[in-house]
Amino acid sequence: MPLDVLIRVFAVLTTQLSLTAIAGSGLSWSLASVIKGAPIPLRELKEFGQSLQIDAIKALFLVAIYSSVASLIAWVAVLLSSAA
Amino acid sequence: MIGIGLLIAFIYSQCALEFSLGALWHALPLPRPEWKAYGPTLMWDATVSLFAISSLSAVQVLMSWLSSMLNETFPGPFSSSTASFALITSQLVLVDTTLLLIVAGVSSTVVLEPVGEVLARMFGPAISGVTTAIILWSIIQIVISLFPRVWLWSYVLGVSFYALPFRLGRRLGAYLMTSSIVIAVALPILPSLALAFQGLIGYEGAFRNLADLASQITTKPLAVPTIIASLPQVLGTMIAALVISLIVFPVAYLFALSLLARSAASLIGGSSPMSTSFFLGPSRQIARGLTD
Numbered sequence: 001m002p003l004d005v006l007i008r009v010f011a012v013l014t015t016q017l018s019l020t021a022i023a024g025s026g027l028s029w030s031l032a033s034v035i036k037g038a039p040i041p042l043r044e045l046k047e048f049g050q051s052l053q054i055d056a057i058k059a060l061f062l063v064a065i066y067s068s069v070a071s072l073i074a075w076v077a078v079l080l081s082s083a084a
Numbered sequence: 085m086i087g088i089g090l091l092i093a094f095i096y097s098q099c100a101l102e103f104s105l106g107a108l109w110h111a112l113p114l115p116r117p118e119w120k121a122y123g124p125t126l127m128w129d130a131t132v133s134l135f136a137i138s139s140l141s142a143v144q145v146l147m148s149w150l151s152s153m154l155n156e157t158f159p160g161p162f163s164s165s166t167a168s169f170a171l172i173t174s175q176l177v178l179v180d181t182t183l184l185l186i187v188a189g190v191s192s193t194v195v196l197e198p199v200g201e202v203l204a205r206m207f208g209p210a211i212s213g214v215t216t217a218i219i220l221w222s223i224i225q226i227v228i229s230l231f232p233r234v235w236l237w238s239y240v241l242g243v244s245f246y247a248l249p250f251r252l253g254r255r256l257g258a259y260l261m262t263s264s265i266v267i268a269v270a271l272p273i274l275p276s277l278a279l280a281f282q283g284l285i286g287y288e289g290a291f292r293n294l295a296d297l298a299s300q301i302t303t304k305p306l307a308v309p310t311i312i313a314s315l316p317q318v319l320g321t322m323i324a325a326l327v328i329s330l331i332v333f334p335v336a337y338l339f340a341l342s343l344l345a346r347s348a349a350s351l352i353g354g355s356s357p358m359s360t361s362f363f364l365g366p367s368r369q370i371a372r373g374l375t376d
Contacts, residue, residue, distance in 0.1 A: 007097045066107070
């Protein structure tokens with residue numbers, strides 16, 4: 001498989017994985033809310049829900065940051081290639 | 085032929101894929117923290133690989149700075165490595181030819197034939213050592229002449245292996261990256277360094293003594309027996325300096341370079357076997373849970 005095709009495949013996969021990560025964050029968030037809001041008197045379960053929520057927010061934040069950085073790099077690359 | 089720009093773009097896309105995989109892993113509601121730990125690791129590895137490929141120009145600048153600093157610190161007897169190589173090769177070829185001629189000359193006489201056989205046994209390892217050194221120096225010369233065009237490929241290929249998800253090619257990638265930098269910086273100064281070392285351990289003094297003895301033969305014919313008696317010591321000193329500086333020294337230097345490359349590779353994370361722990365870690369955890 002030529003490398004440019006592989007790059008395109010990777011780009012598509014990255015987009016799909018990022019979208020899945022955002023969806024996964026939503027799922028984790030809702031699950032965490034359910035766990036936290038459930039009337040179960042177990043401290044460990046509540047802490048698990050709390051950590052799930054934190055991880056979901058962290059993942060969303062990191063995806064946003066990385067997408068911004070990747071877009072910036074791509075923009076600079078396009079700028080440089082058009083200037084050259 | 086793949087262009088270097090395409091390979092760099094491929095590494096960028098690889099990093100992005102690894103990062104999004106890590107983010108997905110981190111976002112999934114996995115119940116066990118040790119499974120979840122792979123997400124941040126993947127993201128961290130992707131960030132490090134992205135930094136490594138983005139700082140390609142910085143690495144180039146650092147390398148040229150290091151090279152110029154080393155060239156200034158260890159100035160060789162000759163400014164160009166071609167002249168150093170010519171001198172080294174001529175010295176080695178001279179020793180090789182001299183030893184061969186001595187053995188062949190003594191063996192050709194009928195009376196001294198047993199002596200020739202003894203000499204052949206004595207000089208055999210030395211001749212093969214010198215021939216090996218000639219081959220080694222030729223290889224070093226080829227590598228030095230080719231490496232400026234190859235090192236960038238080697239470095240980028242190293243980053244490409246380094247950026248593979250789940251640290252599958254991390255060790256190889258780190259080793260490729262560090263060895264390409266170490267070879268490109270340290271190998272070109274080897275000929276000058278070897279010649280400087282040769283001067284330091286007394287090759288020039290021994291050579292001057294030999295020239296003195298040769299001039300004494302013509303000026304003082306009566307002192308020939310004394311001169312011949314002191315000849316082995318002078319020759320021995322010269323050949324020892326030659327062997328140490330041109331055969332032992334480059335081998336030791338290359339060994340030191342390989343150690344340096346390995347240390348640098350482990351410093352940038354080439355020794356962490358995450359792939360094994362990734363595939364075996366969870367199963368071990370499950371097995372431990374089942375046995376408890």
